[in-house]
Amino acid sequence: MTDSSNSERDLQTRIVQPDDRITPGFESFSVPVTRASTVVFPDLATMRELVWSDDSKWRYGLHGTPTTVALAQRLATIEGGEHALLQPSGLAAISNVYFALVKSGDHVLVPDNVYGPNRDHADWLASDFGVEVTYYDPMKGAGIADDIRDNTKLIWLEAPGSVTMEVQDVPAMVAVARARGIVTAIDNTYSAGLAFKPFEHGVDISVQALTKYQSGGSDILMGATIARDFELHKKLKRARMRLGVGVSSDDASLVLRSLPTMQLRYEAHDRSALALAKWLKTRPEVAAVLHPALDDCPGHEFFKRDFSGGAGGLFSFVFDARHGAAQVDAFVEALELFSIGWSWGGAHSLAMPYDIRSMRTASKWPHEGVLVRLYIGLESESDLRADVERALEKALG
Incomplete structure (x- = not known):
């Protein structure tokens, strides 16, 4: 860089390399967004x-x-x-x-x-x-x-x-x-x-x-x-x-x-998911609920020993074998508050069916029925429960 006066340069040059005068000392809670491909060196x-x-x-x-x-x-x-x-x-x-x-x-x-x-x-x-x-x-x-x-x-x-x-x-x-x-x-x-x-x-x-x-x-x-x-x-x-x-x-x-807000959201997901998981265990259509905080989930003893702060919003359940894949698909599609999609962690609840037997090569899967993974978002748990109950009755009743 030189010490030449910027005011003597052409306007286009001054637009590309301006002589900004920004008052120092600005602070806020957010980290500034710094976009850069080229990093400029002083020498x-x-x-x-x-x-x-x-x-x-x-x-x-x-x-x-x-x-x-x-x-x-x-x-x-x-x-x-x-x-x-x-x-x-x-x-x-x-x-x-x-x-x-x-x-x-x-x-x-x-x-x-x-x-x-x-x-x-x-x-x-x-x-x-x-x-x-x-x-x-x-x-x-x-x-x-x-x-x-x-x-x-x-x-x-x-x-x-x-x-x-x-x-x-x-x-x-x-x-x-x-x-x-x-x-x-x-x-x-x-x-x-x-x-x-x-x-x-x-x-x-x-x-x-x-x-x-x-x-x-x-x-x-x-x-x-x-x-x-x-x-x-x-x-x-x-x-x-x-x-x-x-x-x-x-x-x-x-x-x-x-x-x-991540921990607060995680805890909210966890409360709703655990409540819904416990309710699903009472349903006659369900053969197993796979939630690490439930004592019959494989590895629950390790969860209890090694984890703190809950399990978040993700868990799965397995339908009774008398309900075939077509009925389970009908259940997932009958849900109104659960969208069909992968991933998790957002505000919106999700549901996805899985054929676990086709995914295993080294361990025996003990369940005959179709598995559905639920992600519990930030909607009211009572509304989500009512939605699941209605979809079960519509698809399987």
């Missing part, structure tokens, strides 16, 4: 001293802006981690873990109740990239040791499973992994980092789909990988850099705006 020496792994220096907009860094820092705080990276979706965060930690010839263990796109990703790595993948019974606990091979590099955890709701014995599985020097990663989206603290139980990486409770508005796609160990964080950061993915500062600002 060449500063630019040449940059190191990609140094988070304390601004380098290029793809790697972070004040807005995205503020969000990453707050997510790490919520989760109890030290370092967080943002990705453009929850699946991108899962991808970040795979590409940072495994290569052709490596072995990965994935729970049979894993989030569907994670299973698809693992199958793709196995078929096209020579990564060995084994699916294991999510209730295996310390027995996971039987599935470990000399080339096992990564064990995925998901507690609870986002459709079938089994809660894994995370500390037991982590202890086995640590003894063998294997990295553990958990999809912790269900708890939003509020109800379950993975790092307190020894997990190495926590993955969040910020699309869910962190956003709260059903209008943002975003993910995050969170870690405590800096060297592990560097591996994740290097992979993200090579993949060339980034997150919009505008989207990050919307998540930042929602974070202060």
